[in-house]
Amino acid sequence: MGLGIYKGARRVRIDMADVLMTGGGTGGHLFPALAVASALQRLRPGCNVAFVGTPDRLEAQVVPEAGFPFFAIPARGLSRQPLQALAALGVLCVAIVRAWRLLRQEAPRAVFGTGGYVSAPLMLAACAQGIPCLLHEQNVYPGKVNQALARFVTRFATSFASSRTHLRTTEAWVSGNPVRTEAFEREPAAMRDVFGFASDARVLLVTGGSQGAATINQALLKLLPRILEQTDWVVHHVCGLRQFDLIRRQTSGIDASRYRLDGFLSDMPAAIIAADLVVSRAGATTLAELTVAGKPMVLVPYPLAGGHQALNAQEMRHADAACVIPDAELEAGALETHLWPLLADADRRANMAEASRRLARPEAAEALATQLLVWLDGG
Numbered sequence: 383m384g385l386g387i388y389k390g391a392r393r394v395r396i397d398m399a400d401v402l403m404t405g406g407g408t409g410g411h412l413f414p415a416l417a418v419a420s421a422l423q424r425l426r427p428g429c430n431v432a433f434v435g436t437p438d439r440l441e442a443q444v445v446p447e448a449g450f451p452f453f454a455i456p457a458r459g460l461s462r463q464p465l466q467a468l469a470a471l472g473v474l475c476v477a478i479v480r481a482w483r484l485l486r487q488e489a490p491r492a493v494f495g496t497g498g499y500v501s502a503p504l505m506l507a508a509c510a511q512g513i514p515c516l517l518h519e520q521n522v523y524p525g526k527v528n529q530a531l532a533r534f535v536t537r538f539a540t541s542f543a544s545s546r547t548h549l550r551t552t553e554a555w556v557s558g559n560p561v562r563t564e565a566f567e568r569e570p571a572a573m574r575d576v577f578g579f580a581s582d583a584r585v586l587l588v589t590g591g592s593q594g595a596a597t598i599n600q601a602l603l604k605l606l607p608r609i610l611e612q613t614d615w616v617v618h619h620v621c622g623l624r625q626f627d628l629i630r631r632q633t634s635g636i637d638a639s640r641y642r643l644d645g646f647l648s649d650m651p652a653a654i655i656a657a658d659l660v661v662s663r664a665g666a667t668t669l670a671e672l673t674v675a676g677k678p679m680v681l682v683p684y685p686l687a688g689g690h691q692a693l694n695a696q697e698m699r700h701a702d703a704a705c706v707i708p709d710a711e712l713e714a715g716a717l718e719t720h721l722w723p724l725l726a727d728a729d730r731r732a733n734m735a736e737a738s739r740r741l742a743r744p745e746a747a748e749a750l751a752t753q754l755l756v757w758l759d760g761g
Contacts, residue, residue, distance in 0.1 A: 399432035399451070399488045401754055404504040405496030406433075406441030408593065409650075410520055410665045414747075415496045416448055417560040418518075421751035424564075429758070434484065436500050447648065455480045457500040477503035485511055492757040494750070495535075496520065497528045509534045514757040518750065520559050520666035522693035523548050536757075539750060541666055541743075542697060557750055558743025559670035565651035566674050566744075573656035577642055579616050586725070587618045587657035589650075591665050591684075594622010597709050598661065598682055599629060601717040606633075608718075610640050613725055618653055620644045651675070659724060659731060661717070664695035664706075673742040678734030679704035680721055682712065703737040 403419055405411040412435075419431045435441035437454035445452040455477045481503040485493075493508040493515045495501040501517075508515050515535040519528045522542045532538045532549055540546070541559035571581035579585060586609070590598045599621050609615055619641065621629045626645030633643055647653055654660065654675045662668055664683040672679055681704045683691035698704035705720045724731060 398430065399490050400430045400758055401492045401494060402432055402434055402485070402488065402490045402504065402508075403494045403496075404434040404501040405498055405518075406435040406500050407439045407498045408665075409440060409591065410667045411496045411498040411501075412441050412444060413562075413667050414518060414520060414560045414670075415494065416445070416450075417562045417747040418494060418750045418754070419448075419450060420562055420564075421560070421747040422754060425748065425751055426755060426758075429755075432488070434481070434500075434504050439500070441500075444648065453484060455484070455500075455503060457503065474503060478507055481507040482511070485513065492516065492754045494518070494754060495531070497525050499527055502527050502531065505531050505535065516750065516753055516757075518557065518560070519545055520670075521545075521690040522666075522697060523690050525690070537753065541670065541746075542694075544693075544697070558746030559666055560747035560750055561667070561670045561674050561744070562651065563674060563744045563747065565649070566655060566671070568652065568655055570655050573652045576652055577618060577656055578638060579618075579642070579656065580639070583616045584614065584659075585618055585657045586615050586659050586661070587620070587653055588661040589620040589653075589663070589668075590622050591663040591668060594624055594645075595663055595682070595684070596625060597712045598663070598717075599625055601712040602661070603629070603632060604715075605718050605721070606636075606641070609725070610636070615725055617641045618644075618657065620647055620650075620653065622646065661721065664691035664698070666690075666694055669694055669698060670743070670746070673698075673703070673738045674744050676735045676739035676742070678724070678731045678738060680707065680717075680724065681705070682707045682709055682717075685709045698738075698741070701737050701741055703734050703741060 403415045405415045422429045422431055432451040433445045434453050436457045457477050485507055493513055495505045495517045505515055516537050517531055517535040518539045520541050522544050524545060539555045539557040543556045546554050574581055574583055588602050623645040630643055654671055660672055660677050661680045664681045681695040683695045695706045699706045707716045707720055
């Protein structure tokens with residue numbers, strides 16, 4: 383029986399999935415999985431891949447748009463509050479039951495997960511049923527779900543070698559963080575044209591990741607008049623959907639050839655390719671894309687979520703590919719202090735770009751896909 387998904391009010395049937403993928407909630411979990419799914423279909427045309435995620439997060443929209451079937455199960459993060467923790471455990475039990483039934487129905491020959499609480503039910507059920515499971519961790523410091531699952535899955539992969547020091551298992555495979563390398567094979571001049579910039583413009587890309595970053599947005603707005611008045615740089619600002627309307631009103635009079643505002647981009651690689659310098663959070667997927675594109679970076683790690691991004695950013699700084707600014711220092715003008723010299727120093731940007739390229743692992747998606755294909759072939 384094929385996997386059932388809802389498309390509008392009509393139930394659509396597809397062929398049984400060879401590989402089920404799970405991981406979402408944020409782009410950092412979702413886009414690596416999409417990269418591996420694309421690599422699977424590139425290496426083996428006709429391979430059936432389906433995604434499992436939550437019905438109300440990013441994956442529910444992006445996965446169908448990417449052309450992959452999507453199956454929703456409930457999921458909820460754990461809490462330290464007793465009542466909320468009890469409710470979350472109840473949701474987890476329901477999700478495991480649904481994941482179990484889905485696996486029985488589809489009988490996939492492999493399962494791939496990228497972490498986050500949405501991945502736990504499917505990975506646990508798959509391990510219990512003896513289905514080969516490949517789990518990937520994007521950050522230097524593994525998330526709680528991946529730390530717990532690492533002992534049970536068939537193979538555990540990481541983006542950074544230093545992740546091994548934070549795991550109870552020593553069997554971690556350093557694969558790198560998968561990105562859609564084909565998305566980075568486009569010309570910078572063509573991508574600048576897509577965004578309305580001159581083909582030879584120098585582009586500063588400022589982004590807070592898929593969720594946006596209010597502190598980065600406000601720091602840029604303070605510095606923006608000076609950039610536009612005293613340099614020939616153009617600014618591409620991806621501010622996040624939550625603040626888009628507010629910032630659009632604040633920047634409504636700016637020349638569109640010098641400043642472009644977007645709330646969210648489904649094709650973020652296009653913006654990265656077009657850029658000459660990037661100010662960003664330090665999510666692992668963002669860093670993987672920036673290194674594949676060979677971009678110099680000014681990183682502002684997200685200060686919460688266990689400090690994962692701070693460790694990611696230090697990997698880039700130690701390799702001389704990035705400057706790192708603590709989020710708490712933005713209000714005091716740290717963005718101007720670090721960014722302004724870089725705007726004027728082409729040689730330093732070039733050296734940082736070369737260091738960035740050396741960190742890249744463009745083969746990661748195909749390496750992970752190849753492991754899944756080994757299991758599909760009975761290996």
